[in-house]
Amino acid sequence: MKKIQLPISETEIRKLRIGDDVAIFGEMVTARDAAHKYMLEKWPRFVDDLIRDKAIYHCGPVIKEENGEIIAVSAGPTTSIREEPYEHEVIAHYRPRIIIGKGGMGPTTLQAMKEYGAVYVHATGGAASVIAKSIIYVHKGYKRKELGDPEAFWKLEVRHFTGVVTMDSHGDSLHDIVEQRSKEKFYELIS
Amino acid sequence: MSNLKTHFVELLRRASTQLPPDVTAALKAGYQREPPGTAAQTALATILKNIKLSRKNSTPLCQDTGTNIWHVYHPQNICQCELEQAIREATLEARNRAYLRPNAVDPITGLNTGTNLGIRFPVISFYGWKKQSVRASVMLKGGGCENVSAQYALPVAGLHAGRDLDGVRKVVLDAVFQAQGKGCAPGIVGVGIGGDRITGMIEAKHQLWRPLEDKNPNALLAKLENRLYRECNQLEIGPMGYGGKTTVLGVKAGSIHRVPASYFVSISYMCWASRRASVTITPTGNPTFHKQVPSSQECNTPNCKG
Ligand code: SF4
Numbered sequence: 001m002k003k004i005q006l007p008i009s010e011t012e013i014r015k016l017r018i019g020d021d022v023a024i025f026g027e028m029v030t031a032r033d034a035a036h037k038y039m040l041e042k043w044p045r046f047v048d049d050l051i052r053d054k055a056i057y058h059c060g061p062v063i064k065e066e067n068g069e070i071i072a073v074s075a076g077p078t079t080s081i082r083e084e085p086y087e088h089e090v091i092a093h094y095r096p097r098i099i100i101g102k103g104g105m106g107p108t109t110l111q112a113m114k115e116y117g118a119v120y121v122h123a124t125g126g127a128a129s130v131i132a133k134s135i136i137y138v139h140k141g142y143k144r145k146e147l148g149d150p151e152a153f154w155k156l157e158v159r160h161f162t163g164v165v166t167m168d169s170h171g172d173s174l175h176d177i178v179e180q181r182s183k184e185k186f187y188e189l190i191s
Numbered sequence: 192m193s194n195l196k197t198h199f200v201e202l203l204r205r206a207s208t209q210l211p212p213d214v215t216a217a218l219k220a221g222y223q224r225e226p227p228g229t230a231a232q233t234a235l236a237t238i239l240k241n242i243k244l245s246r247k248n249s250t251p252l253c254q255d256t257g258t259n260i261w262h263v264y265h266p267q268n269i270c271q272c273e274l275e276q277a278i279r280e281a282t283l284e285a286r287n288r289a290y291l292r293p294n295a296v297d298p299i300t301g302l303n304t305g306t307n308l309g310i311r312f313p314v315i316s317f318y319g320w321k322k323q324s325v326r327a328s329v330m331l332k333g334g335g336c337e338n339v340s341a342q343y344a345l346p347v348a349g350l351h352a353g354r355d356l357d358g359v360r361k362v363v364l365d366a367v368f369q370a371q372g373k374g375c376a377p378g379i380v381g382v383g384i385g386g387d388r389i390t391g392m393i394e395a396k397h398q399l400w401r402p403l404e405d406k407n408p409n410a411l412l413a414k415l416e417n418r419l420y421r422e423c424n425q426l427e428i429g430p431m432g433y434g435g436k437t438t439v440l441g442v443k444a445g446s447i448h449r450v451p452a453s454y455f456v457s458i459s460y461m462c463w464a465s466r467r468a469s470v471t472i473t474p475t476g477n478p479t480f481h482k483q484v485p486s487s488q489e490c491n492t493p494n495c496k497g
Binding site for chain 1: 237
């Protein structure tokens with residue numbers, strides 16, 4: 001398992017290849033559907049620091065507030081493909097090094113990852129309690145009122161957040177490989 | 192009937208934080224099947240760890256606590272509005288205790304109600320029965336797997352899928368192929384054969400209440416289920432779509448009559464986090480929480496899908 005400390009440089013991120021197991025440490029921010037739309041419509045400045053050389057996590061956590069402390073009790077990945085229309089522009093403008101989610105993404109994102117140096121890390125979908133354990137601190141929720149808690153930008157501090165690199169900065173995608181193989185099998189089964 | 196709300200909150204806690212034993216067992220079997228060191232096995236190990244941790248800490252198995260689908264059986268002397276109110280109050284309470292995420296979004300304004308309550312949200316079906324007790328079952332159906340659910344109108348020329356069970360087989364395989372890992376594979380595939388576009392999908396969802404190990408009473412459907420289970424796994428999509436032997440944990444099919452002109456096949460894909468729970472409450476308000484959602488057999492009411 002490879003240890004990734006955020007922020008991370010382009011050179012380091014380009015060393016990762018599909019199939020690599022990674023454990024991520026440091027700061028990341030959640031952003032899902034409404035947040036992606038928001039980033040490209042309003043170009044908010046506060047997002048710059050949250051993202052540059054760090055990670056965007058496709059996640060809408062279950063948040064609990066206790067004595068003024070914010071806790072993410074359940075925080076697994078959401079389906080990433082919904083951000084396909086936005087992600088390449090988000091990568092080009094805000095320059096994250098890692099996109100975390102589930103299900104993988106499409107060719108335009110893969111192209112942007114190749115061009116700007118970023119990877120896609122697939123977290124285990126549904127493993128929300130385990131992942132929440134690796135979130136050691138929730139710094140702040142941005143735009144909670146406007147976007148609602150599941151859609152807000154949550155700045156997180158993580159320790160040993162695990163996943164698998166399924167898309168890398170060299171144009172390779174594990175999702176494409178699996179899909180291609182299953183397609184051949186599928187045609188065999190229906191013929 | 193007293194204490195309904197309290198029992199419903201407890202039911203939601205169990206549904207959201209404890210996976211039914213049959214699903215856990217199937218995931219364990221998948222873990223044994225995948226070669227050590229593969230991404231597939233690591234994913235299943237994480238899932239199994241997650242199941243333990245969620246149960247221990249009463250935290251949601253998945254942060255997407257889904258659409259809550261309730262089936263409520265009740266004696267005739269209880270008003271459905273009383274039951275509905277108790278369910279809505281329990282939903283809010285479960286959200287406040289972070290067993291459920293606020294999941295109700297207005298499609299017009301994009302605003303989240305924040306309460307996890309909305310128009311026809313949660314979804315409740317009532318059935319009157321002859322017993323004096325109330326039985327409430329709830330299923331948490333995630334959005335990611337709902338998005339990869341599908342409906343086909345046979346024939347489908349591109350797949351050479353005709354209007355027979357082999358045509359059904361082909362479109363189910365297509366749906367599972369299209370879904371890849373996006374519905375949080377390994378999934379459970381509910382299939383509704385026949386009906387119209389609404390009733391077919393309801394039948395597909397009904398199938399998801401069945402425990403994985405049960406056997407379809409219809410021999411032809413039992414055969415179809417077994418074959419599809421085997422063939423879906425031959426697609427080697429694997430857990431999370433990483434590739435591997437465990438693509439689905441089960442296939443469950445039911446059929447309802449159709450009109451001559453239509454032949455729909457409705458497919459409801461359920462993620463590995465197949466959360467369902469059930470409680471029976473006596474007239475004096477004592478609850479029994481079931482390990483497994485009881486099957487319809489024990490109710491004598493015609494058409495009762497307990
Ligand atoms: S599909 Fe299921 S396991 Fe996956 S994120 Fe949605 S609810 Fe959770």
